Amino acid sequence: MxxxxxxxxxxxxxxxxxxxxxxxxxxxxxxxxxxxxxxxxxxxxxxxxxxxxxxxxxxxxxxxxxxxxxxxxxxxxxxxxxxxxxxxxxxxxxxxxxxxxxxxxxxxxxxxxxxxxxxxxxxxxxxxxxxxxxxxxxxxxxxxVSWEVSKAMNDDLAGKLKDLRQKVAVATKWGSQLDAAEEAAKRLIKAAFGLVASKEGRWEHDLQICADVFLVSYPEKNVEIERLFYLIQRKPVKKRAVVALMDDFGQWVLSEYARIDRKIG
Structure with missing residues (x-):
């Protein structure tokens, strides 16, 4: 690369x-x-x-x-x-x-x-x-790489997750649900990496690298990251589980952005 x-x-x-x-x-x-x-x-x-x-x-x-x-x-x-x-x-x-x-x-x-x-x-x-x-x-x-960059590059996360959540909820075919779930998982992993990018002084595009770097600072989120990669692999998961993962981890990521922003500000 x-x-x-x-x-x-x-x-x-x-x-x-x-x-x-x-x-x-x-x-x-x-x-x-x-x-x-x-x-x-x-x-x-x-x-x-x-x-x-x-x-x-x-x-x-x-x-x-x-x-x-x-x-x-x-x-x-x-x-x-x-x-x-x-x-x-x-x-x-x-x-x-x-x-x-x-x-x-x-x-x-x-x-x-x-x-x-x-x-x-x-x-x-x-x-x-x-x-x-x-x-x-x-x-x-x-x-x-700065905190301002991380915030700006993920400032649409809440809106995107809302739209993708709706797509998962109304999907009547596996293809549509898998597409929305995969996109949500990718966005969440990139947003998670954004939490640590400025501290690490690096910007990555590869999802696995993003996840690995994130988990160094947040090892307790390993299970959630594994589940997100499960969605990226497009394996069939019940809607309820997909929506719950999007809601729970998405809200945590957004809350963490707010917490770090208050701390830095």
Whole structure:
């Protein structure tokens, strides 16, 4: 993984992903096709397209989620979101390497707002690759891992968990339930790692590494982490157990963020 990153500008600052390293071969054409479809739909409303997750890290297996961030010149309307959902379905059906497609749409003014620098600045600089348009990562310097970064990168956890909990609750097919449970588990592990990232002075993307680093400080949460990985492995678990794990561990993580924030503040 070291070869994917540029040399750090100075000690303590994180390196950004090397834009010159090609994507894994199997993902090149599906990503290119997705970018063409997104651009064709949004036209001049689209400022830039980014991809994150395993594909951006060049560590995807035989299939992976396509996690796109779309920066737009304005907020999209209902019709445009409906069309994006159609494109999502087409991309998911286009290739066996595509597990799921996720679109995070954010207006340009939100990305460039100073108040959001620890969220969007950090994300674009250190967690995403620009696939189309003007690369906003060039607008930001390198970051170091800080508590502000951890908070900003997980500030939507409560809302995301609420939505995923609902998806689990109303799912009538195993596939839908497993998708929501897997996403919730991944988010919870990353959020758990965020609790210790600044103390450890590191930022990780690999879920197993995130969990291992977290458990050094919170060994009493080993059972919960094991259960989250059970969901990531997409093994069938009764809804009641999935919801209970999401509620209990999710609330603990959120409470711990609040506790640490009060302590630091």
């Amino acid at each position: 070291i070869g994917l990153y540029k040399v750090k500008p100075r000690s303590g600052l994180l390196a950004e992903i090397d834009r010159k390293t090609p994507l894994q071969t199997d993902y090149v054409e599906p990503i290119a096709a997705a970018v063409r479809q997104i651009g064709g739909l949004l036209g001049h409303t689209l400022h830039s397209i980014y991809i994150s997750g395993d594909v951006a890290q060049r560590c995807a297996g035989s299939s992976a989620d396509f996690e796109f961030t779309l920066v737009t010149s304005r907020a999209l309307n209902v019709q445009e979101y409906t069309s994006l959902n159609t494109i999502r379905w087409r991309i998911e059906q286009s290739s066996d390497v595509v597990k799921r497609v996720e679109f995070d749409v954010v207006p340009l003014k939100d990305v460039t707002a100073l108040v959001n620098i620890f969220k969007w600045g950090f994300f674009l600089k250190h967690c995403a690759l620009c696939m189309s348009g003007d690369n906003l990562a060039d607008s930001f310097g390198h970051f170091e």
